[in-house]
Structure formats: structure tokens, C-alpha cells
Amino acid sequence: MTRYMLSRSLRALLTIFLVVGFAFTILRLSGDPAMMILSADAPPEAIAAFRESWGLDAPLWQQFWGYLLNIIRGNFGVSMRDGSPAMRLVLESIPATLALALPAFALNLLIGIPAGIFAALHRNSWIDRLVMSFSVAGHTLPSFVLGLLLVLIFAVSLGWLPSGGYRGVEHAILPVLTLTVGGAAVLARYTRSSMLEVLGQPYIRAASAKGLRWSQVVIRHALPNAALPIVTIAGLMFGGLIAGAVVVESVFSWPGVGRLTVSAVGNRDLAVVQAALLLITVSMVATNLVVDAIYCLFDPRLRASSGAHH
Amino acid sequence: MISTATDSRTLLNISDLRVAFDHRGYTSEVLHGVDLHIAPGESIGLVGESGCGKSVTWLGVLGLLGKHTQVTGSVKFQGQELLGLSDTELSQIRGRKIAMIFQDPSSSLNPAQRVGAQIAESLALHRDLRGAQANAEVLALLDQVEIPDAKRRMNAYPHELSGGMNQRVMIAMALAGQPDLLIADEPTTALDATVQAQILLLLDTVRRDTGMALVTISHDLGVISEISDRVLVMYAGAIVESAPSQTLFTGAQHPYSLGLLAAMPVLNAEVHRLTTIRGSIPQAGQLIQGCRFEARCDFAQDNCRLSSPALKTIAVGHALACTRKLAA
Amino acid sequence: MTALLSVKNLQRHFSVEGNKEWLSGKKILRAVDGVTLSVQRGQTLGIVGESGCGKSTMAKLVLGLIPATAGTVEFDGKPVTAQRNHAWRAARRHMQMVYQDPLSALDRRLTALEQVTEPLQIHDKHGEIQPAIAAQSMMRAVGLTDNLFQRYPHELSGGQRQRVVLARALVLKPSLLVCDEPISALDVSVQAQVINLLTDLRQQLSLTMLFISHDLRVVRHICDEVAVMYLGRIIEQGSAKNVLSHPAHPYTRALISAVSTPGAKHSTANSARIILKGEPPNPVDVPTGCSFHPRCALATAQCKTNTPVTTRIGEAHTVSCHLHTMIHHGSGSKT
Numbered sequence: 001m002t003r004y005m006l007s008r009s010l011r012a013l014l015t016i017f018l019v020v021g022f023a024f025t026i027l028r029l030s031g032d033p034a035m036m037i038l039s040a041d042a043p044p045e046a047i048a049a050f051r052e053s054w055g056l057d058a059p060l061w062q063q064f065w066g067y068l069l070n071i072i073r074g075n076f077g078v079s080m081r082d083g084s085p086a087m088r089l090v091l092e093s094i095p096a097t098l099a100l101a102l103p104a105f106a107l108n109l110l111i112g113i114p115a116g117i118f119a120a121l122h123r124n125s126w127i128d129r130l131v132m133s134f135s136v137a138g139h140t141l142p143s144f145v146l147g148l149l150l151v152l153i154f155a156v157s158l159g160w161l162p163s164g165g166y167r168g169v170e171h172a173i174l175p176v177l178t179l180t181v182g183g184a185a186v187l188a189r190y191t192r193s194s195m196l197e198v199l200g201q202p203y204i205r206a207a208s209a210k211g212l213r214w215s216q217v218v219i220r221h222a223l224p225n226a227a228l229p230i231v232t233i234a235g236l237m238f239g240g241l242i243a244g245a246v247v248v249e250s251v252f253s254w255p256g257v258g259r260l261t262v263s264a265v266g267n268r269d270l271a272v273v274q275a276a277l278l279l280i281t282v283s284m285v286a287t288n289l290v291v292d293a294i295y296c297l298f299d300p301r302l303r304a305s306s307g308a309h310h
Numbered sequence: 311m312i313s314t315a316t317d318s319r320t321l322l323n324i325s326d327l328r329v330a331f332d333h334r335g336y337t338s339e340v341l342h343g344v345d346l347h348i349a350p351g352e353s354i355g356l357v358g359e360s361g362c363g364k365s366v367t368w369l370g371v372l373g374l375l376g377k378h379t380q381v382t383g384s385v386k387f388q389g390q391e392l393l394g395l396s397d398t399e400l401s402q403i404r405g406r407k408i409a410m411i412f413q414d415p416s417s418s419l420n421p422a423q424r425v426g427a428q429i430a431e432s433l434a435l436h437r438d439l440r441g442a443q444a445n446a447e448v449l450a451l452l453d454q455v456e457i458p459d460a461k462r463r464m465n466a467y468p469h470e471l472s473g474g475m476n477q478r479v480m481i482a483m484a485l486a487g488q489p490d491l492l493i494a495d496e497p498t499t500a501l502d503a504t505v506q507a508q509i510l511l512l513l514d515t516v517r518r519d520t521g522m523a524l525v526t527i528s529h530d531l532g533v534i535s536e537i538s539d540r541v542l543v544m545y546a547g548a549i550v551e552s553a554p555s556q557t558l559f560t561g562a563q564h565p566y567s568l569g570l571l572a573a574m575p576v577l578n579a580e581v582h583r584l585t586t587i588r589g590s591i592p593q594a595g596q597l598i599q600g601c602r603f604e605a606r607c608d609f610a611q612d613n614c615r616l617s618s619p620a621l622k623t624i625a626v627g628h629a630l631a632c633t634r635k636l637a638a
Numbered sequence: 639m640t641a642l643l644s645v646k647n648l649q650r651h652f653s654v655e656g657n658k659e660w661l662s663g664k665k666i667l668r669a670v671d672g673v674t675l676s677v678q679r680g681q682t683l684g685i686v687g688e689s690g691c692g693k694s695t696m697a698k699l700v701l702g703l704i705p706a707t708a709g710t711v712e713f714d715g716k717p718v719t720a721q722r723n724h725a726w727r728a729a730r731r732h733m734q735m736v737y738q739d740p741l742s743a744l745d746r747r748l749t750a751l752e753q754v755t756e757p758l759q760i761h762d763k764h765g766e767i768q769p770a771i772a773a774q775s776m777m778r779a780v781g782l783t784d785n786l787f788q789r790y791p792h793e794l795s796g797g798q799r800q801r802v803v804l805a806r807a808l809v810l811k812p813s814l815l816v817c818d819e820p821i822s823a824l825d826v827s828v829q830a831q832v833i834n835l836l837t838d839l840r841q842q843l844s845l846t847m848l849f850i851s852h853d854l855r856v857v858r859h860i861c862d863e864v865a866v867m868y869l870g871r872i873i874e875q876g877s878a879k880n881v882l883s884h885p886a887h888p889y890t891r892a893l894i895s896a897v898s899t900p901g902a903k904h905s906t907a908n909s910a911r912i913i914l915k916g917e918p919p920n921p922v923d924v925p926t927g928c929s930f931h932p933r934c935a936l937a938t939a940q941c942k943t944n945t946p947v948t949t950r951i952g953e954a955h956t957v958s959c960h961l962h963t964m965i966h967h968g969s970g971s972k973t
Contacts (some may be wrong), residue, residue: 206412206418208404209374472918502918535898574900584830584833
């Protein structure tokens with residue numbers, strides 16, 4: 001198990017490195033920050049001076065190397081707009097993102113998993129079809145469409161809830177709801193297929209043959225075996241919630257990490273973008289590692305040696 | 311119908327058991343009226359090829375066939391009618407009175423649970439044994455099924471044990487409930503030849519020691535003859551012949567039984583061309599008016615197409631579903 | 639006359655992960671551990687053994703599907719390698735394989751006729767006979783009726799599928815046919831049909847066959863010679879009649895004794911039944927000396943330390959067992 005986690009961790013580091021490098025390169029190749037920040041008709045000398053002061057005239061690899069060295073020292077750069085430390089800006093926006101992500105995650109679990117289990121236990125019945133229809137709908141509807149729809153209905157037409165902003169609990173309801181619908185739909189679908197796969201296994205019938213009532217078979221033998229893939233998906237979803245709230249935060253003007261990243265990209269505010277990306281990548285990778293560890297801990301087959309017995 | 315003794319000596323009496331599957335509006339009958347009886351402590355074998363219904367019969371008896379099936383007829387176990395019982399009532403019978411072990415032992419055990427715990431679950435369920443008492447009994451059972459190093463092995467997961475070991479664990483689990491009848495569905499098919507011999511010997515020993523009845527289901531006539539006193543041959547959803555072991559192998563009467571026996575290569579005979587049964591097994595739900603074997607039968611007569619012959623006793627303990635005149 | 643297939647000191651080892659402890663190092667799984675055999679043209683050699691003995695690995699080695707760790711395989715005088723180059727692909731038309739599970743050996747998306755025609759299209763596009771016609775005639779020869787030609791694998795029965803696999807293997811008229819448990823997945827009556835079919839085809843096409851099976855009864859029926867494998871080595875070899883009627887090695891005797899014969903007395907009454915202790919072992923942990931000694935009722939001290947040599951005990955019969963080395967050669971031993 002230790003060896004397994006070690007190799008996973010090394011791979012995680014490599015992933016972070018690749019993502020950061022990729023973002024670094026793309027940002028510098030896709031538009032000139034100097035032009036964005038100073039405006040297009042600034043005099044060329046001003047632009048050149050700006051570029052030199054930010055080190056943008058050096059070759060790419062040299063910039064990247066310098067960036068890596070700075071990171072090791074804890075220096076993540078400053079915003080080109082107002083000079084404040086990039087990482088601090090990012091960290092300040094995390095609580096807002098979490099205020100959406102955590103409730104949404106909890107609701108995903110509370111709605112999605114039971115729905116999926118229920119659908120699996122009543123396969124091909126009308127309950128199953130109903131749950132699955134909702135699941136498909138929730139899954140395919142893009143989050144911004146859903147968000148805008150909800151705003152249209154609840155904020156504009158009915159006036160019950162505000163359409164955006166960050167002032168109170170009622171401002172969080174619509175964004176959380178938007179995030180929940182998509183997540184619960186996905187979770188329900190995966191839960192259902194994981195349960196169905198387990199229910200089709202020979203040991204389920206053998207457990208019934210032992211004399212266990214169906215409820216006992218489901219709880220003691222089916223759920224524990226179906227749980228692992230569900231844990232994996234749920235864990236990955238959590239990582240995604242942190243990163244993917246981008247769209248929802250933009251629609252609802254929610255000052256989280258996502259919205260910060262989007263505006264920083266638009267402004268070519270390089271350091272902020274990179275800091276945000278680094279944070280998002282690390283959190284996703286860390287979530288994956290935790291999920292891997294849980295899987296390893298709970299699946300006896302992964303813990304034992306391979307090739308011992310057939 | 312065979313004249314059955316409905317006295318208290320009969321452990322299990324199945325009468326005209328029919329099973330039909332519903333699939334999207336279509337009902338296809340796969341079991342066409344099975345009759346059989348088992349005396350306490352008896353060992354019978356059910357032999358047949360794929361699709362003949364030998365497993366479906368017992369899954370139907372135990373109510374394990376799932377929702378979209380219709381099971382009709384009569385199944386009397388120790389005088390009690392089993393068909394029509396609710397799932398909760400049947401779960402009192404399963405494991406405690408009638409136990410079943412399955413073909414692939416390694417996938418019939420919960421992969422995420424230690425084998426000792428799985429046996430202990432049966433003990434808690436049927437004999438209300440828990441904790442240290444249960445552990446002691448688990449060890450005793452593992453010894454009974456001849457698993458070496460039982461103390462260590464009871465904490466193993468199924469994938470850490472071989473197929474033969476897992477089958478022993480399944481037998482131990484079945485014995486935990488102290489059943490009166492054990493159904494072994496292809497217990498050795500997935501195992502190596504030398505292990506097969508061990509498991510068959512074990513099943514026989516256990517049966518004699520506990521006095522329980524044993525039903526062995528197999529497609530292998532050799533396995534059946536090893537372990538069963540009486541053999542029932544099934545074809546396409548019905549029993550076509552039933553006889554004591556020795557009688558079947560020396561004096562079988564049904565053309566299908568004869569065909570099966572002739573189709574088996576034998577180790578110590580001179581190599582000869584195997585006699586085969588022409589044609590193939592009818593589709594599961596196919597409606598056939600006459601004898602279901604008629605299309606493949608070398609002895610078929612005109613009346614064979616008109617009605618399906620019932621299982622009739624032709625000699626002591628020997629029943630046959632065929633209109634063929636017996637060889638003189 | 640040179641043998642069609644000649645295998646010398648063939649070895650195939652796999653390295654597997656060590657046990658639970660971290661960095662406990664890799665272990666070696668000796669799937670095939672020094673096998674020497676040869677098959678003459680037109681003969682059928684059976685390889686029998688239980689799981690873990692290496693017989694399926696032998697099949698793949700002989701066909702060049704996996705590379706050997708040591709030793710040589712020669713087919714028709716030329717060495718067989720596992721490199722997927724032009725020569726390897728060209729060699730496919732001379733050696734073919736029939737598998738245990740016909741359903742997974744067939745492409746679900748092709749009809750039966752298309753499956754059998756495909757090899758011809760690959761190797762023999764411009765042959766004298768049209769590929770489709772040749773394929774059809776082969777399919778009829780294996781007993782498939784015309785109405786089955788356009789069916790897909792899932793629309794065929796087990797026996798029919800295996801016939802399609804056979805037709806596909808034989809349509810190029812290979813010299814060597816390797817069968818890996820070809821009938822285990824079939825019903826008894828269908829097994830008989832396929833056994834008869836193989837026997838007929840063998841004569842008609844002058845096939846040389848390598849027949850791998852765990853079922854001794856079938857091997858007796860089909861094979862001229864038989865080799866018994868245990869933990870990657872051949873422990874007894876000879877003509878099928880000799881080996882199976884007068885088995886020399888204790889393991890072979892146990893295998894034969896384990897065969898259930900209908901009508902034989904019950905096992906509990908049959909005291910001649912040999913029940914081996916323990917389980918077929920893991921090829922990762924090969925015992926020292928004679929690899930069978932932990933389960934052998936007749937093992938002596940020598941069996942634990944020395945590997946037995948191959949002794950000839952009859953005209954077409956060799957065995958690797960210390961008991962026979964002593965019987966035949968007194969205190970000395972020679973090959």
C-alpha cells in the first residue's frame with residue numbers, strides 16, 4: 001500500500017507540474033498582457049517598459065524557470081492590476097467558493113446516492129424510469145443554462161430570490177441549487193449502475209440462499225461492495241466542484257475562485273491566473289489522492305499481493 | 311405422476327412444478343411439470359445439459375428466481391407447502407432447512423468480507439450464536455470441511471483462497487444452519503480434477519455424518535454416479551428418467567439417457583467413434599406439443615408427436631417418460 | 639523424418655509483484671520450466687494437467703504468441719519467434735489455434751461466413767478459388783448448414799460457434815492445429831459431435847494437432863501421444879494408450895483415479911481411489927527437488943532434494959520420478 005501511494009503521489013506532482021507549465025505557456029503565447037493592461041493605443045515605449053519590468057521580454061523557458069524558483073520560495077507573484085500578492089487574492093476568494101461547494105456536495109450525496117440505490121432496487125419499474133429521466137435531464141442541461149433559467153423563474157418572474165451577489169444566505173440558494181442538480185444527476189446514475197452490477201453478482205444470490213432477508217442482503221452484502229466506485233466518483237466530483245464552480249460563480253456574480261480566475265484571464269493578469277490554477281490543480285490532485293487512499297484501504301483485493309492464488 | 315409416498319418419511323415432494331419467465335409480455339415456460347421426491351438422508355443426482363432446467367428447479371423451490379417468474383405446482387417440504395410463501399417466510403427455510411451451494415465458489419462469496427465472518431453470519435442467523443461461541447463453531451466447521459490451518463484461514467478473504475478452499479468454505483457455511491437438505495449445484499465443475507475428487511468425497515462424508523439429504527446437480531454423469539444413490543435425467547424442462555444409480559448406467563431406457571451415456575468417452579475402453587445425438591436442444595420457451603425429445607430420437611413413433619409422455623413407474627424405483635416398449 | 643514441431647528446454651518465466659511487504663522484491667512465476675517434446679507429422683499430442691501446470695502457456699509459446707524466456711521452438715525446421723513481423727504473420731497460415739470459449743473467440747460484429755472468409759482474404763486473396771466459396775465449403779465440411787452462414791455469433795449455439803471457430807482455423811489448411819480446451823465449454827452431446835468432427839478432419843486434412851485438455855477421457859479418445867504436465871514440467875510422456883492404461887508417475891495415477899466413470903462403484907466404497915493431499919500448487923512457489931513431493935504419498939527423502947531425471951520405462955513411455963529411476967536402473971540413473 002505504501003508503494004502504491006508513493007507512486008500515486010509522484011504522479012500527482014507530475015500532473016501539477018504539467019498543468020502549471022501548460023498554463024504558463026499558453027498565457028504568454030495567447031495575447032500580450034501589456035496591451036491588455038495599458039490599453040492598445042499606449043505608446044510603444046510604455047509597452048516595452050512594462051514588458052521589461054514584468055520580465056516578459058525574456059525567453060519563455062527562462063521565465064518559467066524563474067517562476068518555479070519563486071514558487072519554491074513562496075513567492076507567487078503579484079497582480080498586474082493592483083500589485084497585491086496573487087496568492088493572497090486567490091486565498092481570499094476561497095471561502096466564497098467553499099460556501100457554495102460544501103452545501104452542494106452534501107446535497108449531491110444526500111439526494112443522488114439514495115435516488116440511485118432506489119432506482120437500482122426497483123429496476124425497470126416506473127420509479128426507476130422517473131429517477132433516470134431526471135438524472136439524464138440534470139446531466140445534460142448545461143449549468144449556465146440551468147442557472148439562468150433559475151434566475152429567470154425565481155428572481156425575475158417570482159421575485160422570491162435575488163439574482164446575484166454575495167450578501168446573505170438567500171443569495172446562495174440559487175447557485176447551490178444549480179450546482180446540486182448536475183452533481184446529483186451524475187451521482188444517481190453512477191450509483192445505480194454500481195448497484196446493478198453488484199446485484200447481478202453470484203454472491204448476492206448465495207446470500208439470499210443463506211436465509212438472509214432481502215433487506216439484509218442489500219445492506220450487508222450489496223451496499224458495501226457498491227460503495228467503492230461511488231466513493232471514487234463522489235471524491236472526483238468534489239474536486240470538480242471547487243474547480244468547476246467557475247460558470248456558476250460567473251452567472252451569479254459570486255466572488256469565488258472561479259470568478260476571480262475568469263476575470264484574471266480576461267485581463268491577462270498572469271500571476272493571478274497561475275496562482276488560481278495552481279491552487280485548483282493542487283486541490284483536485286489532493287482529492288484524487290485521498291480517494292485513491294480510501295479505495296486502497298477498503299478494497300481487500302488491492303491491499304493484498306497480486307498473483308498469490310487464482 | 312409417480313405414486314409417491316406422502317407419509318412422513320418423505321422429506322421433499324415436488325409435484326407438477328412449472329416455471330415460466332415473463333419477458334416483455336411474452337411468457338415462456340421453461341419447466342414443464344417436474345415430479346420428484348426425496349427421502350430423508352437420501353442422495354439424488356440431477357443430470358442434464360444446459361437449459362434442461364436442473365438449476366431452475368431448485369431456485370424455484372427456494373424462491374430465488376426473481377420477480378418476473380411464475381412458479382406453479384406443489385412443493386411440500388416436511389409436509390409444508392413452500393410455493394406461495396412470502397419472501398420472509400421462505401428466508402426461514404433457506405439456509406436452515408434447505409441449503410444450497412453454487413457452481414463457482416469464489417464468486418459466490420462476498421469479496422469484501424472475511425470467510426470466517428461469512429460463516430459466522432449463518433451461525434448468528436440460524437443458531438443464534440455470536441462472539442466467542444460463534445468463533446469456536448466456525449473453527450469446528452472449518453475442521454469438518456478439512457481446511458488446514460483453520461485459525462489463520464478464517465481471516466482470509468475469498469480471493470486469497472483457491473477454488474477448492476472456497477468450495478469447502480461454502481459447504482461449511484451451508485452446514486452452519488444444520489439443514490435437512492443440501493442442494494449442490496455443479497459443485498465441482500469449476501475445480502481441478504484432483505480437487506474435484508476431494509470435494510465429492512467430502513460431500514459424501516458430510517452427508518453420512520449429518521444424515522442430511524443431498525441433491526447433486528451436474529452435467530457430468532461420472533460425478534453423479536460417484537455420489538448419488540438415485541439419478542434423475544432431465545431434458546428440456548422435464549424429468550425423462552429416474553432410476554437407482556446402478557440401474558441407470560447399466561439398464562437405462564430413455565433414448566436421451568442412452569444417448570448421453572453413449573456420447574461420453576470412456577477412459578479404459580478401446581477408442582471408438584462416439585455415438586452422438588442428432589439435432590440440438592429445443593429453445594427454452596418453445597412450445598412443443600408432443601414429446602420434447604422426439605425430433606432427435608431414433609426410436610420415435612407417430613404417437614410421440616401427439617402428446618408428451620408422463621413419468622411412469624416401470625419397475626421398482628425406476629420411472630420413465632417414454633412410450634417406447636421396453637426391451638424384452 | 640524430422641518432427642513437424644520440436645520444442646527443446648522451453649522456459650517461460652513471469653516476474654510478479656512480491657507480497658504485502660513493501661519492496662519485498664519480485665518473485666518468478668515459472669509457468670513453463672524446461673519442456674522438451676516433439677510432434678511428428680499427422681500425429682496428435684495431448685497435453686494434460688491441472689490449473690497452473692503451464693499447458694495454456696505452452697500453447698501460446700508454440701504458436702509464437704508470447705516469447706520464450708529460454709529454449710527453442712521449431713516448426714517445420716524453422717525457429718518460431720514471437721516478433722510480429724512479416725515472417726510471423728506469414729507463418730499464421732500454417733499454424734492455427736482453437737480456443738476454449740468460442741463466443742469470445744469470435745468477432746461479434748461479423749457473420750459466421752465473414753469470420754471464416756477473413757483469413758482467406760488476408761492470406762490468399764488471389765487464390766484459385768474465390769474466398770467466399772472456399773469458406774462455404776469448409777463450413778459445410780465442419781457440419782454447419784447453409785442457413786447458419788449469415789448468423790451472428792450470439793445467434794448460434796455453443797456447438798455451432800465452436801464449429802465456426804474450427805472452420806476459421808482450418809480454412810487455410812494449416813499443418814498444425816493447436817486446441818486449447820476446445821470442448822470444455824460444451825454440453826456432453828455436443829462434445830461428442832465435436833470430438834468426432836476433429837477425428838474426421840484430422841484424417842481428411844492430415845492435420846498435426848496439439849490438444850490441450852484437463853479431461854483425460856477426451857485425450858484418450860483423440861490423441862496418439864500424451865504428455866502430463868505439473869508445475870511447468872513434463873512428468874510423464876508416451877503413447878496415450880500406455881500412459882493412460884499403465885500410468886507410472888504417482889501424479890498421473892492420481893489424475894486417472896480422479897476420473898469419474900459412470901457406473902463405477904461409489905468413491906467411498908472404491909478404495910483404489912487416490913485422493914491427493916493439498917491443492918495444485920502455485921507456480922510461484924515451486925517446491926525443491928521433485929516438485930510433486932509435498933503431495934506424493936510415496937515421497938522419499940531423495941524426492942525432497944533431487945530433481946528426478948527423465949527415464950525411459952517402455953518403448954514409447956518416459957517418466958520423471960525417482961521411484962522409476964531406481965526400479966529401472968538400480969542405484970545409477972541415466973536419461
